[in-house]
Amino acid sequence: MxxxxxxxxxxxxxxxxxxxxxxxxxxxxxxxxxxxxxxxxxxxxxxxxxxxxxxxxxxxxxxxxxxxxxxxxxxxxxxxxxxxxxxxxxxxxxxxxxxxxxxxxxxxxxxxxxxxxxxxxxxxxxxxxxxxxxxxxxxxxxxxxxKSFLRYAMFKRLNTGGEILDPQEIRNCSARMVGDDGIRFYSFIQRKASHPAFINCIETLAQVEKDRKGDEELVLRFLAAKNAQHMFKGSVRDWLDDYLEKIILKEIDFDFESEEQQFDKIFTFLSNALGEGAFVKYRGEKPIGGLAPAYYEAITVGTLNALDKIRNVPTDRVKQKVIDTVQTEEFRNYTGSGANKREKLQGRINTIKDALLGLVNE
Structure with missing residues (x-):
């Protein structure tokens, strides 16, 4: 030893x-x-x-x-x-x-x-x-x-202590440090952030956040919410860092073709059904504020998990159901104080999924 x-x-x-x-x-x-x-x-x-x-x-x-x-x-x-x-x-x-x-x-x-x-x-x-x-x-x-891992770790340590880079920029650059595997995943994130349906859905994301690569972070956040809820321990930044790291260091499998198909499918559906106000809060029928990350996680993954069964439901009914659901006490309990807990992440995703599945029997 x-x-x-x-x-x-x-x-x-x-x-x-x-x-x-x-x-x-x-x-x-x-x-x-x-x-x-x-x-x-x-x-x-x-x-x-x-x-x-x-x-x-x-x-x-x-x-x-x-x-x-x-x-x-x-x-x-x-x-x-x-x-x-x-x-x-x-x-x-x-x-x-x-x-x-x-x-x-x-x-x-x-x-x-x-x-x-x-x-x-x-x-x-x-x-x-x-x-x-x-x-x-x-x-x-x-x-x-x-070694690629040590190049990655060195870059990450050089930059996480300063104010030069924002979190998603550090992730993107760290991915490049790994080599071809990291560059492939980083390029995937960039490509999905430029998908027209995705861009339409996140229209309410503040420009200052877009300037900080917030759109690319949302792509990664969707993938983590879909594939790695079990890794969430309260810090979104650590969660996304850990998920990215496991992919680019090939500690977990990432099926690029399947992930791309699912991404395109869900955001095309949400763009058609919800449009620019896909991930905002509502007061009655009126959208308020900018993009709410907790709503984004819940609506993207919750809808994806119900999509096969609600595909033929009219989009206006889907939109209304989402608007109604995000205003329920149950959903707000999962997105209010203490929302950064794994059980609340899972709870808000399931609340959207269950509400949409209810459309099938109405």
């Missing part, structure tokens, strides 16, 4: 990393020559304000420490940036804005050297331009020989 020390040593050996100091001039050249890739799926460009970018440039000029960045070495030895996008993209925009197809960065908000404000890269003296380009940042390279 291996000792704890042996297990730790073995795990360390499975992570292949290298460290080097890259100058910002080298980083700009690597990006321009496509030897450094910034995937838009990883981090949406430029959440930093011009003031935040400017203060980074000020720090470089003053030779203040810059946090290290992380890249992963792909199969063709290209570097793919997985942590540090805000810093890297800010420097690229300052030195060579055309590379990012952006306007030149004019410094503002510098408070240590206020004389930098109002200045662009071209305004600087040759000495200062070279100083910035020759300044370096420690770069940790995760080698392509590293």
């Amino acid at each position: 291996s000792s704890l020390e042996d297990i730790i040593d073995e795990t360390i050996g499975e992570v292949r990393t290298d460290s080097l100091d890259l100058s910002f001039g080298e980083i700009v050249n690597l990006y321009s020559s496509k030897e450094l890739v910034i995937q838009p799926e990883y981090q949406r460009l430029f959440r930093w304000t011009d003031e935040q970018k400017s203060r980074l440039i000020e720090s470089i000029v003053l030779e203040l420490p810059i946090p290290q960045i992380f890249v992963i070495e792909t199969s063709d030895t290209v570097f793919e940036l997985i942590d540090g996008l805000q810093r890297v993209s800010s420097v690229i925009q300052f030195i060579d804005p055309k590379a990012l197809k952006l306007e030149p960065l004019v410094l503002e908000g510098c408070d240590l050297v206020k004389e930098l404000n109002g200045i662009s890269f071209e305004d600087l003296s040759l000495r200062l331009r070279l100083k910035i380009k020759r300044s370096s940042v420690r770069t940790v390279v995760i080698k392509r020989q590293s």
